[in-house]
Amino acid sequence: MSRKDTGEKKAARLDKKGIKKLRSIFRFMLPYKGTFTVGIISLFFSSTVLLALPRLTGELLDTALGNSTIPYLENLTQVGLALMAVLVLQSIFSFARVYFFAIVNENAMADLRRALYEKFMSLPMSFYDKNRSGELFSRITSDVAVLQDTFSTTLAELFRQVATLVLGIIILFTLNFKLTMFMMLTFPILIIAAIIFGKFIRKLSKGTQDALADTNIIVEETLQSIATVKTFANEHFEVTRYANNLFNVIKIALKAATYKGAFISFIITVLMGGIIGVLWYGTYMVSTEEITVGNLISFVLYTMFIGGSIGGLGDIYGNIQKAVGATDRVEEILNAESEHQIDKENVPRLQGNISFKNVIFSYPTRKEIEVLKGVDLEINQGERVALVGKSGGGKSTIAQLLQRFYAIDSGDILIDGKSTQDYNLIGYRKHVGVVPQEVLLFGGSIEENIKYGNPEASKEEVIDAARKANALEFIESFPEGFDTLVGERGVKLSGGQRQRIAIARAILKDPAILILDEATSALDIESEKLVQDALETLMEGRTSLIIAHRLSTIRNADKIAVLESGKIKEIGKHDELMQNESGAYNKLIQLQEF
Numbered sequence: 001m002s003r004k005d006t007g008e009k010k011a012a013r014l015d016k017k018g019i020k021k022l023r024s025i026f027r028f029m030l031p032y033k034g035t036f037t038v039g040i041i042s043l044f045f046s047s048t049v050l051l052a053l054p055r056l057t058g059e060l061l062d063t064a065l066g067n068s069t070i071p072y073l074e075n076l077t078q079v080g081l082a083l084m085a086v087l088v089l090q091s092i093f094s095f096a097r098v099y100f101f102a103i104v105n106e107n108a109m110a111d112l113r114r115a116l117y118e119k120f121m122s123l124p125m126s127f128y129d130k131n132r133s134g135e136l137f138s139r140i141t142s143d144v145a146v147l148q149d150t151f152s153t154t155l156a157e158l159f160r161q162v163a164t165l166v167l168g169i170i171i172l173f174t175l176n177f178k179l180t181m182f183m184m185l186t187f188p189i190l191i192i193a194a195i196i197f198g199k200f201i202r203k204l205s206k207g208t209q210d211a212l213a214d215t216n217i218i219v220e221e222t223l224q225s226i227a228t229v230k231t232f233a234n235e236h237f238e239v240t241r242y243a244n245n246l247f248n249v250i251k252i253a254l255k256a257a258t259y260k261g262a263f264i265s266f267i268i269t270v271l272m273g274g275i276i277g278v279l280w281y282g283t284y285m286v287s288t289e290e291i292t293v294g295n296l297i298s299f300v301l302y303t304m305f306i307g308g309s310i311g312g313l314g315d316i317y318g319n320i321q322k323a324v325g326a327t328d329r330v331e332e333i334l335n336a337e338s339e340h341q342i343d344k345e346n347v348p349r350l351q352g353n354i355s356f357k358n359v360i361f362s363y364p365t366r367k368e369i370e371v372l373k374g375v376d377l378e379i380n381q382g383e384r385v386a387l388v389g390k391s392g393g394g395k396s397t398i399a400q401l402l403q404r405f406y407a408i409d410s411g412d413i414l415i416d417g418k419s420t421q422d423y424n425l426i427g428y429r430k431h432v433g434v435v436p437q438e439v440l441l442f443g444g445s446i447e448e449n450i451k452y453g454n455p456e457a458s459k460e461e462v463i464d465a466a467r468k469a470n471a472l473e474f475i476e477s478f479p480e481g482f483d484t485l486v487g488e489r490g491v492k493l494s495g496g497q498r499q500r501i502a503i504a505r506a507i508l509k510d511p512a513i514l515i516l517d518e519a520t521s522a523l524d525i526e527s528e529k530l531v532q533d534a535l536e537t538l539m540e541g542r543t544s545l546i547i548a549h550r551l552s553t554i555r556n557a558d559k560i561a562v563l564e565s566g567k568i569k570e571i572g573k574h575d576e577l578m579q580n581e582s583g584a585y586n587k588l589i590q591l592q593e594f
């Protein structure tokens, strides 16, 4: 589901609620509050010390003209030294501000990313049915980057600009009340313009951000399924789709840029107009000796400082609003309900008696369709049960429920007489192994991939598992052996090799319960035999539920369970079930629909 569907695209509001949300992210800064305080103090001094510059520059001129106005700064050298001192102080404080904020920011944002990732790992499968991975990916990348930017630059800028504005105006009043009143005439126009224009621009730049996120999803999804794109020769289609989306981004971005440009030129005109006005009125006051030349220069410089900070505030407002949007999206994930705590609790070795009791289930994203309508199934410790039924009948669903990927609507699934719900989830899953139909490996080495079954396994155990899985021979035939990189998702290995890696991985995991989703596509005879032998070894002493697609597997099973219309219709051995000529199993076999 795209973000559009969930209604999240509405512009983030910078009201009390928005600010409150933004503040919630501050909890990630709390562990670093000491350093943060040093940063704030440095920021305060770096912003305020700089405000002495215009005053001292004016003083330089007045001292040259023989009417110094600041005590203790009586000659040009002293004023010059004072100016130098201001510069040195401000450079020290600026450095300290950037440095200390970076420490806080980098740590806090790493903590935030870790918290998000931890959440991703702990969210239930139903969450992933609802959200596209490209979008989730952008939360941990771009949304956190927006927040990083806000906390490193925007907030410091906000503080600096507001301090410049407030202190600057106070200083102006002390310099010359009449001239300040005159200058203030241009202020309200500026502020009103900033508010109106700013609103437009923010809306548009939000649009650009969202449009860009959409294009990123295309890149991510097509790169993930590049083989599919190529199989269907849809390269051109994808390029066109991407280009169209990019065109959309340009359109929105240019619209935003037009307003932004108009806004900036308007502000500059008003600002310059204001300054020219101040100069005009100020020089008149110089001629009537109501103000010194130096003070007029200081005055103009302060006016420029203040004007600059007003101009900057619009941008800052937009950035903060962006950050509120990012916070919203990040918090939404952080607050989503996990399926478990990431820490694991050991579940003692299970025997592997499985019992489905009147299990009714529909997927959370498709509540209206009941996939399982009351499944009853008993599998004893060490048995091999072949699950057969029409495609789409719910076989994989049963396997998923056995792994507790979803909560069932009613009924119960018991393992060794105890409801799966009563086991610690992570601990429980350690006892359930899966060899999937389509094996997807991680991009690392063969060894890393096998070790995924048990990260604590020794090299000997890995080699042993590979041997049992009939994988050792081909692994050793590679020049790099166990260090061979398998390529993204394992593309550098053949289907049969990938399957044997998956079997080795499962052997290393050593689960009490095994789910085998038999590949529908047959391997060549030799490879098939190697895989079959490896599976035999793997199933030894474990309870196995096999989603079977081969008659040989079905015939060898201790029991065959036939799933039809969301229920187990028949259960028994091949020969027994075949005797019922009008039975569901008989039909399946005749039509070869398993």
Ligand SMILES: Nc1ncnc2c1ncn2[C@@H]1O[C@H](COP(=O)(O)OP(=O)(O)OP(=O)(O)O)[C@@H](O)[C@H]1O
Residues within 6 Å of the ligand: 129, 363, 365, 366, 371, 389, 390, 391, 392, 393, 394, 395, 396, 397, 398
């Ligand atoms: N994550 C999901 N969200 C919503 N519906 C789903 C989901 N996964 C599967 N379904 C639906 O549930 C039904 C059962 O699917 P399931 O994959 O369990 O069938 P199957 O018997 O394993 O089929 P096959 O033999 O083709 O693999 C199908 O109608 C399918 O569309």
